[in-house]
Amino acid sequence: MSTLAPTMEGFFTERLIAQRRASRHTVASYRDTFRLLVAFAQQQTGKAPSDLEIEDLGAELIGAFLEHLEAERHNSVRTRNNRLAAIRSLFSYAALRHPDHAERIQRVLAIPAKRVDRRLVSFLTKDEVNALLAAPDRNTWVGRRDHALLVVAIQTGLRVSELAALVCADVDLNTGAHLRCQGKGRKERITPLTAQTCGVLRCWLDEHRGDRDRPLFPSRRNGALSRDAVGLLVVKHARAAAQHCASLGTKTVTPHVLRHTCAMQLLTAGVDTSVIALWLGHERIETTQIYLHADLTIKERALARTAPPDTRPGRYRAPDRLLAFLEGL
Numbered sequence: 001m002s003t004l005a006p007t008m009e010g011f012f013t014e015r016l017i018a019q020r021r022a023s024r025h026t027v028a029s030y031r032d033t034f035r036l037l038v039a040f041a042q043q044q045t046g047k048a049p050s051d052l053e054i055e056d057l058g059a060e061l062i063g064a065f066l067e068h069l070e071a072e073r074h075n076s077v078r079t080r081n082n083r084l085a086a087i088r089s090l091f092s093y094a095a096l097r098h099p100d101h102a103e104r105i106q107r108v109l110a111i112p113a114k115r116v117d118r119r120l121v122s123f124l125t126k127d128e129v130n131a132l133l134a135a136p137d138r139n140t141w142v143g144r145r146d147h148a149l150l151v152v153a154i155q156t157g158l159r160v161s162e163l164a165a166l167v168c169a170d171v172d173l174n175t176g177a178h179l180r181c182q183g184k185g186r187k188e189r190i191t192p193l194t195a196q197t198c199g200v201l202r203c204w205l206d207e208h209r210g211d212r213d214r215p216l217f218p219s220r221r222n223g224a225l226s227r228d229a230v231g232l233l234v235v236k237h238a239r240a241a242a243q244h245c246a247s248l249g250t251k252t253v254t255p256h257v258l259r260h261t262c263a264m265q266l267l268t269a270g271v272d273t274s275v276i277a278l279w280l281g282h283e284r285i286e287t288t289q290i291y292l293h294a295d296l297t298i299k300e301r302a303l304a305r306t307a308p309p310d311t312r313p314g315r316y317r318a319p320d321r322l323l324a325f326l327e328g329l
Helices: 004-019 024-045 059-071 077-097 099-109 126-134 141-156 160-165 195-207 227-241 246-250 255-268 273-280 285-294 296-304 321-328
Strands: 178-182 188-192
Touching: 004 024, 004 077, 024 059, 024 077, 059 077, 059 099, 077 099, 126 141, 126 227, 126 246, 141 160, 141 195, 141 227, 141 255, 160 178, 160 227, 160 255, 227 255, 255 273, 255 285, 273 285
Parallel strands: none
Antiparallel strands: 178 188
């Protein structure tokens, strides 16, 4: 076996799992990166993955792999940068175990991340939210489940992984109704529930009685929904809702858009950004500033408080009647 294989195994077992206690989502993301990388390296070098050496993964091959992600797999720049971050982490670990490859490793670590265009966040208006919530057929079990999931997603702003991981025991509908989840970075947080959300969840739990450790939004086989499954059901109901709300047809609706919608509803209601950061489980308050840029009403209120300059529009007047005729054609 080559030196790369045991190094990669040690990176996962020692560095990620034992030392850093990385979440399963982080481990899965890194795993997917290296599965793609070794498959690409096999095509480029003709070597089996277990026969690849550290010197086979030079800066040239890594650079070609990153171009492959964007050009052939049509990954976004953010995804490309996330893959590069995983590769850097592996090579930083390899630098400690293989100092004889220090120069080659440093060349890989020197590959820069690409700059990313920052676009305004996408969110749903009140009419679009109502159309989306009306889309599931509540005469069916799946429709009632999907409706309850959409209500919780829009009101709480949970990440898709947090939604999928919810169990019945995470919901408390007594006085001070709330929902408990473990979010990014293993941070546990509690999100209060509105009376409307409590009513929807109470009806759903009455129908969905069972073990407290049972998934709150199960699949047809009673297992937990995957993140992809949640994304697909959101897209499906958004397309159905677009037939009654035309503006939905111009938007790409994902679970993260529902999270943005929750944040924008809180911001519009006058909630401070520090509270919104706690609500969404943001590591830093600065992350919440993106919603200030997206809220046009805040900018309109600021504009209304300013005094407009005393100026008049200038209009072009033709110096000659013939020119005026020609300009009017």
